[in-house]
Amino acid sequence: MSEGRSNAYLRLIRFPLIFATWSDVLTGHVIAAAQTPEVLHPGRVAMMLAVTTFLGTGGMTLCDCFEYESDKEHGRPGSLPLGVISLHAAFAAAFILILLAVAGATWVSASAGLLTVVVALLFLVFASVTREMPFAGAANLSVIRGLSIILGMAFAHQGGPLVPKVECWGPVAALVGFVFIVTRIVSEEKHPRRERLLRLTATLILLLVIFNVLLYVLPLSKASVTLCVIVSVFVAGVVMRFLQLVRRSVHELSTASVQKLVVAGLVGTIVVNANFVAFTGEADQTLGVLFLLLPAFIMFRFLHVLYPGTQTAID
Numbered sequence: 001m002s003e004g005r006s007n008a009y010l011r012l013i014r015f016p017l018i019f020a021t022w023s024d025v026l027t028g029h030v031i032a033a034a035q036t037p038e039v040l041h042p043g044r045v046a047m048m049l050a051v052t053t054f055l056g057t058g059g060m061t062l063c064d065c066f067e068y069e070s071d072k073e074h075g076r077p078g079s080l081p082l083g084v085i086s087l088h089a090a091f092a093a094a095f096i097l098i099l100l101a102v103a104g105a106t107w108v109s110a111s112a113g114l115l116t117v118v119v120a121l122l123f124l125v126f127a128s129v130t131r132e133m134p135f136a137g138a139a140n141l142s143v144i145r146g147l148s149i150i151l152g153m154a155f156a157h158q159g160g161p162l163v164p165k166v167e168c169w170g171p172v173a174a175l176v177g178f179v180f181i182v183t184r185i186v187s188e189e190k191h192p193r194r195e196r197l198l199r200l201t202a203t204l205i206l207l208l209v210i211f212n213v214l215l216y217v218l219p220l221s222k223a224s225v226t227l228c229v230i231v232s233v234f235v236a237g238v239v240m241r242f243l244q245l246v247r248r249s250v251h252e253l254s255t256a257s258v259q260k261l262v263v264a265g266l267v268g269t270i271v272v273n274a275n276f277v278a279f280t281g282e283a284d285q286t287l288g289v290l291f292l293l294l295p296a297f298i299m300f301r302f303l304h305v306l307y308p309g310t311q312t313a314i315d
Helices: 003-013 015-033 042-074 087-108 110-128 134-156 166-186 194-217 225-252 255-280 283-291 293-302
Strands: none
Touching (some): 015 042, 015 166, 015 293, 087 134, 110 134, 166 255
């Protein structure tokens, strides 16, 4: 395989986004495991991350395939490089990745396999139907991220309900709402509007602060004061990043500046997830989720192929 084609396939994979999805399934896994006497099984966690990677990259590749003709018609530099990978090869790669994900999840449990199929179908619906619908598309993607938390719960145990307790729906609903706002910012890429960007970013900051305050005050929280403070430091860092980027976006009103704001929101979901893992009082697992910021940051900093024409994705 030529170097150009290898790089093209790497553009389809988009690893930086995978780390955010890893934080989803790890959050669900830790929360569900905390409700049972079971301990985290390294083999099952590894399989879960592999399934998530295959499913996420397969779903994103499907989106690229359905955007191919539009990119070709308008001469846009899409994630599926024109003239390097054929559309048939990209579709084949997407379905192979999804089938590997379904097979791996089903091998662990029937419920995990079924959830994987549901998420794959939602990716297909987004790619083929709701992608051009701002509200429906944002809802579609946010539900996919919420289901990723439940998928992590399915990997935590092989029997019983997928969501162990009613309160476990809290992190799912919180992530769905947060991702919905982030994906609404995407609709501002072509024609950014100052007032709308300010409102959406302010909503994200407000949600981050509320989630973190709940970590301190809710009786359900088992987090120590030290763990609360550590998470708060990261929350403050994301808030500062939002303020920096929205200021730049308001002044520039460019596609690149809005894209960087979206990237900050996607990376910020890792901190949102870590905040809810901290509710279990598990310091090691909370720090483990926060650690995902490092590879995500490095790959967004140096592998900025997601956003052709920009210097980097996060500068």
